Amino acid sequence: MRTTLVPAAVGTPELRELRAEVRAFLQESIANGVFVPKADSWQSSINTDFSRMLGERGWIGMTIPKEYGGHGRSALERFVVTEELLAHGAPVAAHWIADRQMAASILSHGTEEQKQKYLPGIARGERYFGIGMSEPDSGSDLASVRTRATRDGTRWRISGTKLWMTSAHVATNMIVLVRTDEGERHQGLSQFVVDLPNPGIQINPIITVDGEHHFNEVVFDDAILEADALLGERGAGWRQVTGELANERSGPERLLSPFPLLAEWAKNVDADDAPATLELGRLFSRVMMLRQMSLGVARKLAAGQQPALEAALVKDLGTTFEGDLVETVRRMAMTEPLSGTTAYDKLLADGIRHSPAFTLRGGTNEVLRSIIAKGL
Known part of the structure; x- marks a missing residue:
């Protein structure tokens, strides 16, 4: 029986050519032992060498504009590549979050300096991001943020704990949602781009039932960030985060x-x-x-x-x-x-x-x- 998700002949000529190219590369990689297919590979299968291979082929950061090191391709072209990677169980967890939503968030809310600093590395498969949203004892209540950032001159100090941060142990960066100001629970929240390692940040592994390590507890103990780490507007974190969720969930x-x-x-x-x-x-x-x-x-x-x-x-x-x-x-x-x-x-x-x-x-x-x- 046919076991591919989409026949290579489906779509425009350009999409058909791209799908056939990606499929051939993945099947050759499997045959040569580059990776062993896994279920749920985007969550738990980390291989930074493979991420860099995809970056060299232009299959990460596909929709990032060329002036920021991306490839200026369409969302549908990226969809084709994403489908094939998932269908073949490829080890994409290292770069997945950066490519899926952090690049889009930085493009939407970042300064020109942040775009120049982070986006080219994402497209090369060399920058890996964690998302600091969930916190202990909060369940799915994303607005119950207790991690706090306070101004210290021109810098920020962050203290608190984030939970279930995927791939934080291999991440070069993370974007965290923290409370910077008082107000109604959906107000006073801001996002920061954090460079790793940071002496004020401790990453503790969470081992799952399969014996693997892909989740982490991340503890901020008076971690110092420079003023330019703020992503977007101070106090606009809730709006920015909810805007990201369409990329994350769909x-x-x-x-x-x-x-x-x-x-x-x-x-x-x-x-x-x-x-x-x-x-x-x-x-x-x-x-x-x-x-x-x-x-x-x-x-x-x-x-x-x-x-x-x-x-x-x-x-x-x-x-x-x-x-x-x-x-x-x-x-x-x-x-x-x-x-x-x-x-x-x-x-x-x-x-x-x-x-x-x-x-x-x-x-x-x-x-x-x-x-x-x-x-x-």
Whole structure:
């Protein structure tokens, strides 16, 4: 059975050529042992050498303008590359957050100096960003920020703790949301770009149930930042963060995290196995529907819109699908994946271990449904 997400012949001639080029590169990389496909690779599979390889090929920072070291390509071209990387389970976690949303945030809110300093390195696959939003005891309440920045002459001092910061242990930078002023809980918040390492910042690993290290606790102990670390306007942090969320919540990673598992399972499904074939068809039809929704958000973002409601819908439906995919394959599989050694067993084990987080990260689905209800 065909196990690719999109036939290489779909799209404009330029998009078809790009997809075929990326697909050939990834398949050759797998064959040569450059990486082993993993489910949920954008979250947990870190390989800085591979990130730099993608940067050399122009497949990071694709929509960053050329004057800032990017490639000035379209959002749809970036979508094609992103799909193929996810579908092949490539190790993209190191640069993912920087490319997905931090570059766009710096372009929208950064000073000219910040753009010149950070964007070229992102496009080369050499700058990796963490996001400092979540805090202990806050759940999904993003506005309950207790980490505080205070002025000290021309500099800032930051104290507090951020939690669940993905890839902070390999990050060269992070963008943090902190309280700079008093006021209503959504006011008085600001964002800062932090260079790492910083003597006032301690990064503590959080080991997940799969035994891997991709989350971190980040403690700011009177960390000193220069005045030019402020991103955008003082006190405008909430508006800036919510503007970023459409990029964070609507991309293909919100529906394709376990796709390598689906593709591997499809290779093993016997065409005469009616129940398995039926389930396979249902899963593929759902992923293609969700793909159209994600593409719709990408088009709106490319047009300069902020489709926060549509992005919330994509993440809610997409991450629910991801969990259903893993559960369906687990139910249909005749294997013991947690102790198996085949590629199929390992992908299924990855999916089982990671699936509880699908609907939590990036805003729980319960919170997203509240956003959707208010928007409707």
